[in-house]
Amino acid sequence: MAEQQEVSNKQVIFKNYVVGFPKESDMELKVSKISLKLPQNSNENTILLKNLYLSCDPYMRSRMTTHDRPTYVESFVPGSPISGYGVSKVVESRHPKFKTGDLVWGFTGWEEYTLITSAQQAQLLFKIEHTNAPLSYYTGILGMPGLTAYIGFYEIGAPKKGDRVFVSAASGAVGQLVGQFAKLSGCYVVGSAGSKEKVELLKNKFGFDEAFNYKEEQDLDASLRRYFPEGIDIYFENVGGKMLDAVLVNMRLHGRIPVCGMISQYNLENPEGVHNLFCLVTKRLRMEGFLVGDSYHLHGKYLEMILPHIKEGKVSYVEDVAHGLESAPSALIGLFSGKNVGKQLVVVARE
């Protein structure tokens, strides 16, 4: 009888730890079996999820590496499926907070079905209460990247009307929102991105005042001086390296640098050196790193702010959608060469 309830479960398996730039071949497709009935005597944290949308995020690069000391995320386990944020539907649940048919966002596996079995896993699942917006938005504007942009820009950036804001990786999952939040706050905002198409998007779709393709600039310092003759009040840091060095000399007195990520460094064995940190003193700058995981208690407050903006068309969101688990490895790898335009996600199934 039990065997009759088993279905095939396509999975994206992480093969082994990566040095340098990750490749599609660092992952492999595998088909295993899973029962659609929860095991007998399973504990109250047992939840079976059917995965709908999976999120490709830059921080996942760090999980492809082993680390000498504990860091902020656990490494993937070779031979096991990739895991990450996603949107799923509850097939069956022993957990009191979730029931069959519920939609959730949070941490799941890169596979068709995921069996949650621990309290630690269950507490990284959040029930979706508002379904007026596209469900896939919970991998982006309504999920982790949205809350990231909100915390970083408002809490750490502390914007004031008229502030001059610069965002790197500006068309990405987080950057496109930071730019729009800056406009909603009455700021002047400039974004950098890595293609002409993205630059157009920044200016025409997201309302950035200016945007430039950093790959076409000979001298980032000069570029920033051109767009910010009076200097930068808030730099929303997504890339690190040479861009950060150029920004430091262009900051204004008492500027703020929320540090969200440093994607230009993730595939380097040795990160580049940043040379202009003495500007922190001369300009009295505050540079502050943050992780969204510290702020999930603010998700409700964030939704109250963002949902009306989406409904009224005041904030838009661009997704780059890959179809099927087969396309997931290339979608993830593409993040690091900037192939994606907007939030990269993978559709596994439509409800």
Next chain:
Amino acid sequence: MAEQQEVSNKQVIFKNYVVGFPKESDMELKVSKISLKLPQNSNENTILLKNLYLSCDPYMRSRMTTHDRPTYVESFVPGSPISGYGVSKVVESRHPKFKTGDLVWGFTGWEEYTLITSAQQAQLLFKIEHTNAPLSYYTGILGMPGLTAYIGFYEIGAPKKGDRVFVSAASGAVGQLVGQFAKLSGCYVVGSAGSKEKVELLKNKFGFDEAFNYKEEQDLDASLRRYFPEGIDIYFENVGGKMLDAVLVNMRLHGRIPVCGMISQYNLENPEGVHNLFCLVTKRLRMEGFLVGDSYHLHGKYLEMILPHIKEGKVSYVEDVAHGLESAPSALIGLFSGKNVGKQLVVVARE
């Protein structure tokens, strides 16, 4: 008659802009003349000072260089005397806030007598109201370095009882105070310095829990891990470069790095690169530069705190005293090789 009131005025003249490590020969002694009577029809900002103590401070290195863009301090003027913090006695004054015989601390010239003539100069002079402590302390614990330690540690470091604090350049004018403030706040504090003598001073005079000679350590990361097995909550940054890189990987979650200076970098034509900034994200660190010049309004509050501590012997202060303007160039240069033990100052005259 006027000529009879002229006296000789020994001066330390800045010769020309410096590249790399400054030398005594970048300055020269000169004797000029000055009238001890204020010029007729001089404006109300005119004050004649007799200089008693002059302060040698690391930030002065920046003033020996020309800068492409305006920075936080003006460069010295070749052919004119060095200027800096000092303690002086008012010989004569047209300024309503100062009268003959007043003692002041603030910005003055490296010469026996200095004529102040502008409002901008006059507002950088502060009348000394409390003379129970040694007057020279107004170049150190009661002056700019004292207020620097106070602002950086309390306002930016935000110490809590039990915090683990690391201070570099810990026996210097600022560092020795930060260590003692840390102990007063119930913290565990470790300092680094550049000689055995200084390390002894940190442990035996200033009450640091531990101290080490960074020049004798092969691996700064390992040294810090030894003294901070659970990581650093507050790093009071005075040196930059390799030490900062080693600190970043040893910080605890939500640590703070008040950035006071980066003396290891001041004589380099190109500052070293700092590679471990991604730790700002993984550990959610706040790194914040500051300049004491923004906080002079807090000087009175600081004196209220520090004067009783000095009187009760709870805080001590070590000065390295050079005698006479002739010794001023070598005293200043000595800062950058770490020759000084404690606060470096120059006695020009005793009242």
